[in-house]
Amino acid sequence: MSKTARYLKAPWARQQLELLLPLLPAGAAATLWYDNKQLAATGADGADLYEGAPAVHRFPLVLESRELGQVLLRLPPGTDPATASAWGDFLVHSLQGVLEAQHARYSIAQETLESYREMALLQRAVGELNQSLKPASVAASLLKEFADRKDNINFGAVFLRDTEDGHYSVIGSFGHQAEDVCAALQASHLFAVMTGHPHGDIINDLAAGEIAALRSLMWIPLSVHGEHLGLLVLAADRLEGFAAADMKRAQTLVSVAASALRNAQLYAAEKVMFQAFVRVISTAIDAKSPYTAGHCRRVPEIALMLADKAHQAEHGPFANFTLDEDERNALEIAAMLHDCGKVVTPEWVVDKSTKLDSIGNRLDLIAMRFEVLYRDALIERYRATAAGQADAETAYQQCLRQLEADYALLKKCNSGGEFVSPEHVERIQNIAKAHWCNTQGETFPLLEASEVYNLCVQRGTLNPEERKIIEDHAIHTIRMLSQIPFPRALRNVPEYAGGHHERIDGRGYPYGLTRDQLSIPARIIAIADIFEALTAPDRPYRKGGTLSWAIDIMHRMKQEGHIDGELFDLFLAEGVYHTYTEKHLPAEQIDQVDLSRYLDPAPH
Amino acid sequence: MGNTKIAIVDDEVHIRALLEQTLEDLEGEPEILLASNGAEGLALIERERPRIVFLDVMMPLMNGYDVCTAVRQNPDLTGITIVMLTAKGQESDRVRGMETGAHHFVTKPFDPDEILALAHRILQTP
Ligand SMILES: [Fe+2]
Ligand SMILES: [Fe+2]
Numbered sequence: 001m002s003k004t005a006r007y008l009k010a011p012w013a014r015q016q017l018e019l020l021l022p023l024l025p026a027g028a029a030a031t032l033w034y035d036n037k038q039l040a041a042t043g044a045d046g047a048d049l050y051e052g053a054p055a056v057h058r059f060p061l062v063l064e065s066r067e068l069g070q071v072l073l074r075l076p077p078g079t080d081p082a083t084a085s086a087w088g089d090f091l092v093h094s095l096q097g098v099l100e101a102q103h104a105r106y107s108i109a110q111e112t113l114e115s116y117r118e119m120a121l122l123q124r125a126v127g128e129l130n131q132s133l134k135p136a137s138v139a140a141s142l143l144k145e146f147a148d149r150k151d152n153i154n155f156g157a158v159f160l161r162d163t164e165d166g167h168y169s170v171i172g173s174f175g176h177q178a179e180d181v182c183a184a185l186q187a188s189h190l191f192a193v194m195t196g197h198p199h200g201d202i203i204n205d206l207a208a209g210e211i212a213a214l215r216s217l218m219w220i221p222l223s224v225h226g227e228h229l230g231l232l233v234l235a236a237d238r239l240e241g242f243a244a245a246d247m248k249r250a251q252t253l254v255s256v257a258a259s260a261l262r263n264a265q266l267y268a269a270e271k272v273m274f275q276a277f278v279r280v281i282s283t284a285i286d287a288k289s290p291y292t293a294g295h296c297r298r299v300p301e302i303a304l305m306l307a308d309k310a311h312q313a314e315h316g317p318f319a320n321f322t323l324d325e326d327e328r329n330a331l332e333i334a335a336m337l338h339d340c341g342k343v344v345t346p347e348w349v350v351d352k353s354t355k356l357d358s359i360g361n362r363l364d365l366i367a368m369r370f371e372v373l374y375r376d377a378l379i380e381r382y383r384a385t386a387a388g389q390a391d392a393e394t395a396y397q398q399c400l401r402q403l404e405a406d407y408a409l410l411k412k413c414n415s416g417g418e419f420v421s422p423e424h425v426e427r428i429q430n431i432a433k434a435h436w437c438n439t440q441g442e443t444f445p446l447l448e449a450s451e452v453y454n455l456c457v458q459r460g461t462l463n464p465e466e467r468k469i470i471e472d473h474a475i476h477t478i479r480m481l482s483q484i485p486f487p488r489a490l491r492n493v494p495e496y497a498g499g500h501h502e503r504i505d506g507r508g509y510p511y512g513l514t515r516d517q518l519s520i521p522a523r524i525i526a527i528a529d530i531f532e533a534l535t536a537p538d539r540p541y542r543k544g545g546t547l548s549w550a551i552d553i554m555h556r557m558k559q560e561g562h563i564d565g566e567l568f569d570l571f572l573a574e575g576v577y578h579t580y581t582e583k584h585l586p587a588e589q590i591d592q593v594d595l596s597r598y599l600d601p602a603p604h
Numbered sequence: 605m606g607n608t609k610i611a612i613v614d615d616e617v618h619i620r621a622l623l624e625q626t627l628e629d630l631e632g633e634p635e636i637l638l639a640s641n642g643a644e645g646l647a648l649i650e651r652e653r654p655r656i657v658f659l660d661v662m663m664p665l666m667n668g669y670d671v672c673t674a675v676r677q678n679p680d681l682t683g684i685t686i687v688m689l690t691a692k693g694q695e696s697d698r699v700r701g702m703e704t705g706a707h708h709f710v711t712k713p714f715d716p717d718e719i720l721a722l723a724h725r726i727l728q729t730p
Binding site for chain 2: 006105106109110113116119120121
């Protein structure tokens, strides 16, 4: 049914003829043909009138020089032909008036409906296109608008222009062998024309085989404020090719897609810049102390490996754990920044390699004081010998041995390598009671109170105050990261990063959180942190521990409620430790790990 | 094909014209009936028993909710799908519309393709 067929409706036409009939002389009949159909008839045998029959007059119905129908009028014999044409003209005039009015109404309505369509299209497209923050998904949403329609658009592609080198790459396409078609397009001479064209165009008469099997082609540049971002190319397989209306519709969508694409590019650029900042910070932390070199670079790697395994797990405790791209990104950033609080930790604490190491090693001072005592002993020997005392030599030797033994003990305790027993503490306190005096006769204690305090630290080189300073880095990490207005996708970064010294039994720091209060990513970073620290090969004065030693210590940590047992089991069962060490540790650190000692056999 | 009559009840002539023109594109060329207010619309529905009624909410004489309620309370009138036309930004109308027994809602200005798809779907379901 043609559009114009609707302009005249049968009931109305019938009524029009009925109204006319009483005005005509008796015996008259009329019929209206429209759109190849008899729409209405009136009078005796009106339906049977045909052109060329006796006394039948024909009056064509014309709209915009096109004949759409006719009125056939039969008047009684003897009627003046002039009268007949007057009646006919009158009827045709009124019908044509209606046709023209209807035509105008339909055209206006059609135009309005098109605007409605465009508005609806825009409304939907804006929502869908702007939802995406990735160029490829903007392209996918744009192409979907064409691929989904049943109007024979059988190929589509979005080319993105590299802002650096001006090279075009395909970021989305659909259609039969779309990749090959894209390649053929880019290789054709036409592509340069297309990319250089400011507004886009239509080519409906492509030579067969010029570009794959394409016949009709339409392209529209994706540009924002005159900046050329890329190109949308569509091909259709229809006889009449593309029309201006297709172009208009596509342009509407492309204008929205272009700004969405621009946003996606800006977002990506911001993201890259942010990641670069994070990397700079984590490198700075690593560079701060030779004792932690590479730590902030390696912890994220271990953490991501373990997190990916938890994500992939289809059975067991992590079957329901998923890590989307945003969360994975947050985990990586958190792992890179987990020790960022260390920027406020004084280096002399971080690097404190012996107990008397503050700014300069105090053991050297003590050695000097011992040196004074040695000389005093030597002077005493000479004096006693001169005085003829028989035991002068023996007393000297005894004194010397005592001093040497005392100094050796202090030196050993200072290294922090061994546990300091209560007997040792007592001896240190006794040594501290000794004095030395200068040539003015002033006396000084051999060991100062702070030196005794530090030397009596039972384990490691840090005294409780220094330990606190070190531990404070965790709270500083949380404080620093909490000040960053992370976007939604990264809002968990402070929690992930700040929990790496918590223990699942609640005895960790800074908050003493328990397993349930710690997110899985936070627990993952804790494990990665410990494993890296244990196996790190490049520490001054210390060789990296062997793999089996590290695993054994961590297994004990699992049993003690320090680290998450389920994650540690996954770490072992999925071979994360293995993948990591193969890649990063020197061969001498890698030894056999007997997993059967740590993992229960899988239940059947 | 069963009943394919479609009634459009809206006081605004341009909405009637646009809806009519849109629905004329449906295959099978269903008969389209027009009414320009609620009371006239209800009379039309009772007389013609259309398959689908496109019903405006805000109308003189009788508003869309009342027409809808009257249709639903008339046990003789069954198998009529009512599509309510609501103004943009008045999504709360929908709750009330649903309570009075409307099946579908279309926001004005409507998307012609959406109207066509919806009418097509309704006519396909017996
Ligand atoms: Fe830390
Ligand atoms: Fe760390």
